[in-house]
Amino acid sequence: MALNINNINKSFEGLQALNDITFSVREGELFGLIGPDGSGKTTLFRVITTLLLPDRGEVNLFGLDVLKNYKKVRQLVGYMAGRFSLYHDLTVEENLKFYATVFGTTVEENYDLIKDVYCQIEPFKTRKAGKLSGGMKQKLALSCALIHKPRLLVLDEPTTGVDAVSRKEFWDMLKRLQKKGITILVSTPYMDEASLCDRVGLIQKGNLLSVNKPENIIAEYQRELLSVSSDNLYKLVNDLRNDEDTHSAFLFGHSVHLTRKDRQASAKQVIKYLKDKGHERIYVKVIKPEIEDCFMDLMHEEDEI
Amino acid sequence: MLPIIFIVPIVQLLILVHAATLEMKNIDMYIVDKDLSSTSRGIVQKFESSPFYHINHHSFSMQDAENELKKGNIDIILHIPYGFESELIKGNDSGLQLLIDAINGTAAGLIQSYTQAVLADYNRNIMLKWTSPVIKEKPLSIEITHSFWYNPELNYQTYMVPGILVLLVTLIGMILTSLNLVREKELGTAEQINVTPIRKYHFITGKLFPFWIIALFELAFGLLIGKLIFDIPIVGNLGLLFLFAAVYLFAILGAGLFFSTLASTQQQVMFINFFFMLLFILMSGLFTPVETMPDWARVINIANPMAYFMRVNRMILLKGSGFYDILPEFVSVSIYALIILSLAVWRYRKTV
Numbered sequence: 326m327a328l329n330i331n332n333i334n335k336s337f338e339g340l341q342a343l344n345d346i347t348f349s350v351r352e353g354e355l356f357g358l359i360g361p362d363g364s365g366k367t368t369l370f371r372v373i374t375t376l377l378l379p380d381r382g383e384v385n386l387f388g389l390d391v392l393k394n395y396k397k398v399r400q401l402v403g404y405m406a407g408r409f410s411l412y413h414d415l416t417v418e419e420n421l422k423f424y425a426t427v428f429g430t431t432v433e434e435n436y437d438l439i440k441d442v443y444c445q446i447e448p449f450k451t452r453k454a455g456k457l458s459g460g461m462k463q464k465l466a467l468s469c470a471l472i473h474k475p476r477l478l479v480l481d482e483p484t485t486g487v488d489a490v491s492r493k494e495f496w497d498m499l500k501r502l503q504k505k506g507i508t509i510l511v512s513t514p515y516m517d518e519a520s521l522c523d524r525v526g527l528i529q530k531g532n533l534l535s536v537n538k539p540e541n542i543i544a545e546y547q548r549e550l551l552s553v554s555s556d557n558l559y560k561l562v563n564d565l566r567n568d569e570d571t572h573s574a575f576l577f578g579h580s581v582h583l584t585r586k587d588r589q590a591s592a593k594q595v596i597k598y599l600k601d602k603g604h605e606r607i608y609v610k611v612i613k614p615e616i617e618d619c620f621m622d623l624m625h626e627e628d629e630i
Numbered sequence: 631m632l633p634i635i636f637i638v639p640i641v642q643l644l645i646l647v648h649a650a651t652l653e654m655k656n657i658d659m660y661i662v663d664k665d666l667s668s669t670s671r672g673i674v675q676k677f678e679s680s681p682f683y684h685i686n687h688h689s690f691s692m693q694d695a696e697n698e699l700k701k702g703n704i705d706i707i708l709h710i711p712y713g714f715e716s717e718l719i720k721g722n723d724s725g726l727q728l729l730i731d732a733i734n735g736t737a738a739g740l741i742q743s744y745t746q747a748v749l750a751d752y753n754r755n756i757m758l759k760w761t762s763p764v765i766k767e768k769p770l771s772i773e774i775t776h777s778f779w780y781n782p783e784l785n786y787q788t789y790m791v792p793g794i795l796v797l798l799v800t801l802i803g804m805i806l807t808s809l810n811l812v813r814e815k816e817l818g819t820a821e822q823i824n825v826t827p828i829r830k831y832h833f834i835t836g837k838l839f840p841f842w843i844i845a846l847f848e849l850a851f852g853l854l855i856g857k858l859i860f861d862i863p864i865v866g867n868l869g870l871l872f873l874f875a876a877v878y879l880f881a882i883l884g885a886g887l888f889f890s891t892l893a894s895t896q897q898q899v900m901f902i903n904f905f906f907m908l909l910f911i912l913m914s915g916l917f918t919p920v921e922t923m924p925d926w927a928r929v930i931n932i933a934n935p936m937a938y939f940m941r942v943n944r945m946i947l948l949k950g951s952g953f954y955d956i957l958p959e960f961v962s963v964s965i966y967a968l969i970i971l972s973l974a975v976w977r978y979r980k981t982v
Contacts, residue, residue, distance in 0.1 A: 374825050375824075375825065376821060376824055376825060396827055399825055399826060399827045400827050402825065404822070404825040406818055406821055406822060408818045409818070410817060410818030410819050410821055410822040411819065411822065412817075412819055413817065424826070427823070427826045427827075427828050428826060428827065429827070469822075
């Protein structure tokens, strides 16, 4: 195991940020931590990267206790914070050199590892880091996090605020890094990115809800899922939510994903109900659940408890 | 940023040394001469010929004069009443009236003593003129003469330049250091550094050393300007001055580092800095001498690093004090530096 996390608890002034978190990450795995804003992802990452002391629990990284051997752990971990946190007034090249020096290595020594990422920003290496575009900043931050050849790469929301093309590129880069033997722990608020991970953990309000392979999470989905659309989307969501037979109704693009309490999709009943409510052009279809539906369902159940 | 490092000392020295002076140059005087005698004209002439007074109003109305004073257009009214000279000749007591705008107490005190000096001088002249030739010898009296040591001409610039230099060095040491460190917190670079194996003392040394160099450089640059432009005397040993400054800067950088551990944003740390800078400056003896402060204030001043350097800087530059003369201050500042730096390093944590 690359990373073992046991019963981690952390609270800030009465707010329970992490509640008995336990999971492990296998060596060479791409592990995703999915959760909405404020669910405790960053706090957990700060504990793993020795920035924050937990109230209780232990973290074990490649056989090292993170709390006791924090100095050794820092050599093993590459951390990319959610916010761009390199020196704005240093150039791209200077930042990279600086971090290489701080870790007691050189850019040349580990150039193979970062080449794939760094070559894309190399044309701008004399530019100040603060003046880079969002996507380029992110690539530089990744390069700097990789420069000491870490065994575990911790990425806190690397794709937040990045356009769809860059996001895809970024995930491709992660996949390639994974092939080089680096264990990757990544967090994201985007559920669609979950299917790109080997395993995902769903975190909400400081609780870890489920850890599994994305395909297993879909396989475990028990309900029948309906996609419903009509002429008035907003009214549709509200009407469906007010229906006592409805288990959950979420807006997905231009349609509503609906589950019913009886776990059986009965499209006819839905159509009848909506017609009574005055909807036109009603369209109901049984669909296969995506990973997002599974998460919505898990989170929905957690809310009701 | 680089040009600012050069501009700041030049501007501070040029402006402050000239502006922050206790010499009154332009006293606006209003004269109400109701006597219009040769004596009263003599007095007026005496003031007119003085470079310090600027007589811009004459009238016979005290009402008008007081209105002008209330408006703040003039600093002082000289009122010579009707019959001033005749009373004087008769040998009776004769009086003049001075009305001074005391909005600024310091200025009012200065105006008063200047004016009285002028009047006393004139008074002596009339005494000599009118008393009979037989007893022309002066009555016996003790005359006091004085000379100002270390600054014979009581040149205000000589006094101010060393003070401003202390201000400059402190400003750079304290404010730049603390702002720089808090900026790292704000940008998140401190966090990124914290996940690296870099040691705490490496980081702190790396953050403090540049400002130590810059501040010492500013001191040298400021001294050069002081010498070239204001021709301040440099009597003492410059090596000793820099040795003291080097130790003093440890205390100041330590304070800056300490403040940065108290704040999480640049605004907060700026506020803390202003609070302490203001206390330090006003109690340091830059403008008003420390000796005039009440005892309790002088006790507080033990915790004011600027007061030590202010004293030492003037001692070395103007008086030529040697190492043993400044030893008490040297020891105090060394202890100060040790305490504040240890405190700051202890407070500064890598884990938040």
